[in-house]
Amino acid sequence: MQKSIKCIAVLIFLGCLFLLPSPNAGTSYEYTVVKAGHAGGDVTPSQAMKMVQSNKNSFLIDVRTRPEFVLVGHPTIAYHVPVKIWTGKHTTKGYGMNVNPAFGSYLKAKFNPATDTLIFMCRSGGRSCTAADLAAEAGWPTSRIFNMLGGFEGDKIKNPDSALDGKRIMGGWKNEGLPWTYAVNKTLAYPEME
Numbered sequence: 360m361q362k363s364i365k366c367i368a369v370l371i372f373l374g375c376l377f378l379l380p381s382p383n384a385g386t387s388y389e390y391t392v393v394k395a396g397h398a399g400g401d402v403t404p405s406q407a408m409k410m411v412q413s414n415k416n417s418f419l420i421d422v423r424t425r426p427e428f429v430l431v432g433h434p435t436i437a438y439h440v441p442v443k444i445w446t447g448k449h450t451t452k453g454y455g456m457n458v459n460p461a462f463g464s465y466l467k468a469k470f471n472p473a474t475d476t477l478i479f480m481c482r483s484g485g486r487s488c489t490a491a492d493l494a495a496e497a498g499w500p501t502s503r504i505f506n507m508l509g510g511f512e513g514d515k516i517k518n519p520d521s522a523l524d525g526k527r528i529m530g531g532w533k534n535e536g537l538p539w540t541y542a543v544n545k546t547l548a549y550p551e552m553e
Contacts, residue, residue, distance in 0.1 A: 388530035390508040397488035398495035399504030404532040407478045407507045411436055417476040420466075422490040423511070424456065425549070427482065433511065435538045437480065439549045440465055442490040462490070463497030465549075472498040480507035483514055483527065507532070511539070 390403050402410065410417040421433050422442040433439065443456035459465075470477060477494055479487035487506045494504050513531025516523045533539055 388509070388513070388534070390530055393484070393488070393506070393508065395485060395488040397491040397506055399491045399499075399501045399506060401508050402478060402505045403508055404480075404530070404535045404537055407480070407505070407532075408436075408537055410476065410478060410505075414476065416471075416474050417478065418470060419478045419480060419507070420490065421511070422479050422481050422486050427511075428548075429541065429543060431482075431511070432533065432539045432541050434480070434532055435540050435544075436547075438469070438547045440469070440490075441549055442479075442481070442486050442493065458489075462493050466494055466497055466499075472500070472503070476503040476505070478505040478507050480532065481510045482512050483510040483531065484508050485510075509534075 390401075393401055407419055411419050419434055419437045421428055421437040421439050423431075423433075423439075424441050424443065424445040425439075426445055428439050428441075440462065441459050442462055444459050446455040446457055448455045466477070477499060479490040479494070481487040481490070484506065487510065491504045491506050495501055509530035509532070511532045512527040513534045514529040515525050515527050516529060518524050528534055
């Protein structure tokens with residue numbers, strides 16, 4: 360009987376250990392990697408959300424392709440201006456993308472370089488650096504250009520021993536639990552090309 364009570368007590372104790380929060384619970388992903396050098400600064404997804412909410416002249420720009428914007432989802436507050444256009448043609452490096460020749464002119468038609476702050480995001484923070492450079496070339500001062508670290512989907516787990524190896528679950532808008540949707544708001548969407 361005593362032995363049974365001790366076994367039950369040990370099992371209860373061990374079970375309670377699983378209920379304790381992990382040492383990392385409540386901490387956010389630490390963004391340390393910028394995918395490429397670029398014009399302007401860097402912000403995290405949470406910082407981007409705060410900037411847009413607190414300043415009517417700050418805008419989040421999703422620079423991913425149309426298929427990504429529609430099929431993967433996007434932030435509810437993001438304007439869609441693709442920096443590259445998906446060609447649908449398969450190449451040795453995967454499906455091809457061409458730089459959007461109207462990117463800079465569309466930004467200038469939609470936003471004001473003298474007053475508006477642009478925060479660029481892509482899947483994980485690479486193409487948004489290209490977008491930041493193109494915005495600077497289009498006349499935006501670098502003080503009003505930001506790359507959103509982690510992008511929409513975040514960075515990949517790089518651990519071949521993990522079942523999650525290669526999955527994009529580290530940081531990013533979606534993984535931070537910020538508002539996103541699949542629904543396309545026509546006032547925020549990139550217009551049809553002719």
